[in-house]
Amino acid sequence: MSTFTRTDTSLLSRWWWTIDRWTLTAVMAIAGLGAILVLAASPAVAHRIGLENFHFVHRHFIFLPLGLLLMLGVSMMTPRGVRRLALVMFVGALLAMVLVLFIGVETKGATRWLSVAGFSLQPSEFIKPSFAVVAAWMFSAQKLDDDVPGYAIAIGLFVLVSGLLLLQPDFGMAIVISCVWAVQFFIAGLPLVLVGAIALLFILGGFGAYLTFDHVRLRIDRFLDPVGGKGYQVERSLDAFVNGGLLGRGPGEGRVKEVLPDAHTDFILAVAGEEFGLLLCLLIVALFAFVVMRGFSRVFRDSDFFVMVAVAGLLTQFALQAIINIASTTNLVPPKGMTLPFISYGGSSTLALALGMGMVLALTRVRPGSNSGYGGGYR
């Protein structure tokens, strides 16, 4: 592209030359595939539950461009700007999560949504990216400045956030946030003894959840002992992949979307598998892997410790969401409602993921000195 020359120092030009265009392209590709898949899957779901056929399509086609614009906007920020944005978001989302407990909308036994101006908003979605950045900030502060009790603050915030999530209850989200936080702590240099301790704590926490929450127990029991079926959606989902084969049954020829309540959200990959086949599914997995690996390799060279931990956290969240979704859909783990980033239909989720990815793009932009910390440079 020759629209911007290197000597052009306007904001857009600088952005264009410093942004990781590979990641940007991959994310756009994922979002494009997602748009096609929502178009394929959601009319059947909308029709079945009595909505106008293109209800979800219309909404997705509003949220997705909005999200992508948001992502591009955020990607223009400096690391410092990202940190400020994350802090504001974090505080706002935390307050909203407290509010949810009192005035939230209850759906299927969990109170996770706030109704704002006709839209239902899920504050916990926005906690994910912002907490990753805030935690990274605290971890790096501890490492780089003796005066800041970063670890203590990070641990305190984690307890607060996961506590609020379990009160909703939102076990899946708590797992993701815990994992992201743990990975960040690990990268930030947590002594190996403590890494082991945290791992143990997670296992105990998992057992605790199994014993405490009925729906968690039901799903895990059924996964381990699937007499009478692995669960309706999972069964149909597996059928879909089997039916699809290598090249799929063809656009619109899928059947799984007619019977899966979550065909347009959690189980959208099954629709992809049935209608477009294995090749498209592999392409989707490859794109996710590429975005994650590319981001990791980019911050691997970065000289800014905060950027490294923050990006690792954000990408871990992105990767975990994709991995858990695909693993659920293919029955590798117990079913857990989680959207496939940028592909599944979902307003809050799309916006929050766009914010997170915007932060990744912003933090991985080439900055003066950013790429010189490893294997050379000025020090």
Place this chain on the structure above:
Amino acid sequence: MKRAIPLQQEISFDALDPQRIRMESARKKALDLGRTRLLVTGVMFALAFSVLGARLVDLSRHGKEGVPKWRTAAQAEIAPHVVARGNVLDRDGLILATSLPTQSLYVDPLEAYGAVDPVEAADQLISVLPNLNREQIIERMNKQGHFEWVARNLTPEQVWAVNRLGLPGFGFRDEERRVYPFGPTFAHVLGYTDTDGRGISGIEQEFEHRLGAEGEPVTLSLDLRVQAILHDELIRTKANFEALGTAGVVMDVNTGEILAMASLPDFDPNQPGSARGESGFNRATKGVYEMGSTFKLFTTAMALDSGAASLTDGYDATNPIQIARFTITDFHGKKRWLSVPEILTYSSNIGTAKMALDVGATRQKDYLARFGLLEASKVELPEVGGPLYPARWSDISTMTIAYGHGIAVSPLQLVTGVSALVNGGVMRQPTLIKVADPDQPRGTQVISEKTSASMRALMRKVVRDGTGEAANIPGYLVGGKTGTADKQVGGGYDKNARISSFIGVFPMTAPRYVVLVVVDEPKGTKETFGYATGGWVAAPAVGNVISRIGPLFGLAPDQSSAVAEIEVGHPMYLPEAKAPRSTARIDGNGNVVGSISDVAY
């Protein structure tokens, strides 16, 4: 373009500030450790994505069976391999019962739990399957288990409609629906299956293992054409005489094969619910009746075979027999001595009773047992009734049993016994299964060939000159015997409720088929001058059956009458004419005037 090195990063004294040096080294250490761990994390993610890719490939290449064995084993428990139930065929291989694949709707209550509200699900289901019971669906969805049927054997349209609801926890299972193309025609013989496809009556139950577990066909001895004709005639007879019921059997006398067997009232096995009560009762095999005069055939045969009497012997039938509180009279009373052929032809109770006394109780029992009349038929049906006869076999028993009273047998037993009388004296078990080699039917010789020949001649005479005239289809040389017995009601007999029957054999020169029609409580009509006896009610039905099935077996009616008629015996007294039925007396109430205790015509 090479990036310019920022000025502040040039080595200066500031850089030697201890605080800053310490920070720099901390940062460097943190970065190094971070990079190592970042690498570890990255490798983990790369691995995770690889696993996902491999799983997707595995799924589309190997299907769901790619999951570990113990899981598929658990699955197998709830999805047993379905063997298509075998067909039931007639002797020519035509399908009498077959299975069509259908789909049935079930719910996995534990799977549906939490995913869908039972009340809502029930309402939605009823919107597409209006016949379902709402409360029942809700109740089943609230059970603690993994499988409950909701609706069986749905049409493809219904399956489509239910699928469209997209109710979680509901699924379809391939099933079969048993179909009986001829409906009620074969009702009692074939029986039917329950909703799970298991045979619960008739052939379906008897051959459950073969049809159900092995999926093998069963070829019956029944002939679709003969069955249809018999069934048709039974319906007409039942309607015509407003009878409670009728039963009929057509048997091949040389093999014991049942070509047709029906019982009315019947039901449609395609709707098993219609088989309740009387309709489900197989009068031909399960019902046992006092058959009346048809039993005289057996008495005559045993008298001739044992030598107790010969065709030239005679008995005094002038006066009724008074014994204990019974009076044995004749309806077509000749009030004279009768020869043995005349006793049968005019159906004399008095003569037959006396003949039986000459045979004696012991030999009588022995012969009845040989004819298979003292034990239940060994036919391939679960619904078989055992005979009823007195435990203490007195002289009175001997006399009444001689003309078919005081003993109750099933129509099938009667047919089987009569077959043995006319086929040369060989007793064969009745069978509903096609006999593989008709040339070598096994059997037991129960009377001599000579006696059998005499019985053929006698039976021909009954039809030609006696009470069975209505069955005398020209050219077919029909032989037979009428039977009419008052039904037992409480302790006594009801003279207005009777079992009327006719058993016919044709062609009498070389018998091939026995046809029996039994009518339960027929009412006389104008055409029969109010009579409802075997000769008026059942004999015409048998005649119709014979005239309709004869041509099917290549037995064209021979009108030339060049066919040698068989004459038997010498009458004691040459009858001036056969007893005209129209002269029978009817009392003021329209009732047939009969004997005190029992009548046989």
